[in-house]
Amino acid sequence: MRAVDIIIRKRDKEELSGEEIGFIIDGFTDGSVPDYQMAAFAMATLLNGMTHREITDMTLAMAASGDQLNLDEFGGNVVDKHSTGGVGDKTTLVVAPIVAACGLPVGKMSGRGLGFSGGTIDKLESIPGFKSDLSTEEFFCHLRKHGIVLSGQSADLAPADGKLYALRDVTGTVQSIPLIASSVMSKKIASGANAIALDVKVGRGAFMKTLDDARELAEVMVAIGNLSGRRVIAVISQMDQPLGFAVGNALELKEAIGMLHGSGPEDFHVHCVDLSAYMLILGHKANNLEEARAMAQAAIDNGSAWLKFREMIEAQHGDVEYIDHPEILPRSKLVLAINSDQSGYIQTVDAQEVGESSVLIGAGRTKKGDEIDPAVGIMVRTKIGDKVEIGQRLFDVHVERESDFDLVFEKLKNAVEFSSEPVEAPPYFWDVLGVN
Numbered sequence: 001m002r003a004v005d006i007i008i009r010k011r012d013k014e015e016l017s018g019e020e021i022g023f024i025i026d027g028f029t030d031g032s033v034p035d036y037q038m039a040a041f042a043m044a045t046l047l048n049g050m051t052h053r054e055i056t057d058m059t060l061a062m063a064a065s066g067d068q069l070n071l072d073e074f075g076g077n078v079v080d081k082h083s084t085g086g087v088g089d090k091t092t093l094v095v096a097p098i099v100a101a102c103g104l105p106v107g108k109m110s111g112r113g114l115g116f117s118g119g120t121i122d123k124l125e126s127i128p129g130f131k132s133d134l135s136t137e138e139f140f141c142h143l144r145k146h147g148i149v150l151s152g153q154s155a156d157l158a159p160a161d162g163k164l165y166a167l168r169d170v171t172g173t174v175q176s177i178p179l180i181a182s183s184v185m186s187k188k189i190a191s192g193a194n195a196i197a198l199d200v201k202v203g204r205g206a207f208m209k210t211l212d213d214a215r216e217l218a219e220v221m222v223a224i225g226n227l228s229g230r231r232v233i234a235v236i237s238q239m240d241q242p243l244g245f246a247v248g249n250a251l252e253l254k255e256a257i258g259m260l261h262g263s264g265p266e267d268f269h270v271h272c273v274d275l276s277a278y279m280l281i282l283g284h285k286a287n288n289l290e291e292a293r294a295m296a297q298a299a300i301d302n303g304s305a306w307l308k309f310r311e312m313i314e315a316q317h318g319d320v321e322y323i324d325h326p327e328i329l330p331r332s333k334l335v336l337a338i339n340s341d342q343s344g345y346i347q348t349v350d351a352q353e354v355g356e357s358s359v360l361i362g363a364g365r366t367k368k369g370d371e372i373d374p375a376v377g378i379m380v381r382t383k384i385g386d387k388v389e390i391g392q393r394l395f396d397v398h399v400e401r402e403s404d405f406d407l408v409f410e411k412l413k414n415a416v417e418f419s420s421e422p423v424e425a426p427p428y429f430w431d432v433l434g435v436n
Contacts, residue, residue: 078192
């Protein structure tokens with residue numbers, strides 16, 4: 001078998017066998033298939049696509065390229081979640097403890113943020129002492145003892161994906177849905193979860209800009225789950241505007257803590273409760289959405305979700321004083337307002353512009369390894385559909401220097417568009433796939 005023959009077959013729009021896909025993934029991982037051949041394969045895949053079976057074979061080959069966690073001891077009911085990335089998306093910080101408080105183990109490996117999409121681990125590391133770099137043994141120990149663990153992504157899980165992602169980034173093949181889907185699902189499968197809830201974002205601040213593309217990606221990932229023996233639900237959620245109010249690491253952590261205490265933005269609340277509900281259905285803790293929503297809300301109302309979050313932070317060596325008193329979390333030196341210079345109805349709060357602004361002031365990274373400032377960020381004070389008067393606050397910008405504020409002032413002003421007529425707020429979710 002030769003890599004060039006496999007590339008030619010995909011170039012000619014032929015369907016590859018599992019053996020052929022395994023050969024090229026294994027060869028790329030061990031170095032016998034060079035970068036230039038894998039780049040050609042990725043481009044052929046981008047141009048000609050793959051069947052669901054081909055994508056599943058590629059996903060499983062990438063998952064098998066490194067370590068794979070076996071969570072069978074937990075009775076086949078460990079759930080995981082994944083978001084395709086968004087601005088202000090701190091959902092995991094709330095959803096994981098809600099679901100764990102309802103008796104369903106949550107074992108999740110999360111990443112750090114890159115670009116305008118913030119990372120869960122960055123937010124948690126706003127807490128002094130919090131340990132995200134866990135060994136496999138520590139991961140299992142926390143899951144057994146506490147029923148919840150949020151750790152950094154292990155380099156030993158799906159190493160083929162890491163190599164392929166880096167290559168896609170420099171060869172114009174990032175947009176390929178088969179490659180996106182196999183990248184996401186290979187890590188989820190390697191991390192051992194039996195049930196996976198996928199939050200596929202669509203809109204200005206999402207990787208998928210159109211509903212058709214988001215739905216296609218969701219359908220492919222659900223198919224991969226089904227073909228690989230996992231239970232999968234995918235929700236398609238809006239990301240034309242930021243989720244909640246807070247964008248920035250310590251700011252988002254504070255908003256998540258507020259939500260665990262029962263207060264916070266309505267869109268963030270609905271998102272957390274519904275996503276928790278779908279995870280409870282996946283884990284056979286509830287029979288229908290109404291029952292599952294009631295369970296999730298009860299975990300917030302009775303304080304058990306908050307206590308589970310606190311238990312996790314303490315177990316992973318975080319200083320709980322900082323979550324018991326979130327006002328002592330990192331704070332910027334300056335908080336400067338941007339006010340509206342017109343009245344009307346909010347038509348757009350461009351999530352990408354807000355996210356990119358947060359990176360410019362130090363809340364995100366432009367490349368891996370960049371240092372971030374947990375204290376800086378942006379509080380979004382309006383939502384699509386709101387009625388705004390002249391002088392009303394649009395943003396609070398948390399910065400260390402006035403020069404940083406000046407850097408993003410025009411960008412944030414331009415992120416908001418007005419209408420003279422009432423504007424209907426977008427739905428929280430566009431669709432749900434994979435529900436039987």
